[in-house]
Amino acid sequence: MTVRPMVNRDSQFFWDGTQVGELRIQVCNACGAKRFPPGPACQSCEAYDRGFEVASGEGTVFSYVVHRHPPVPGKELPIVIALVDLDEGVRMVGEVVGAGASDGDIAICDRLRVDYNRVDDDLTLPVWRKA
């Protein structure tokens, strides 16, 4: 079993993106402001006219935690959860996986690149690897 993200009308475009290997950031069509997490209205100009752009998939570790407890369904602990500053200027949270993703190996300002973990036909999660 895997913890599944909530998909709603505001975040559907994001999950449609991960299915096809795109990291999508919501963009306000009225003023161009980017935002994450996605929501119905722009926090800069309050417009509801929203679109998205595809991010480069590269970013920097702003902060991270090593999660040891409590247990997470479908996960072998510990796992590294990072706040990632995308090069496009928005911040998102994600798991760091692969070589170098353990305690002491990861550091603030490390460069990360997005990858995709296909859970099943309906869900692909973005994950991060050290660049």
Ligand SMILES: [Zn+2]
């Ligand atoms: Zn706006």
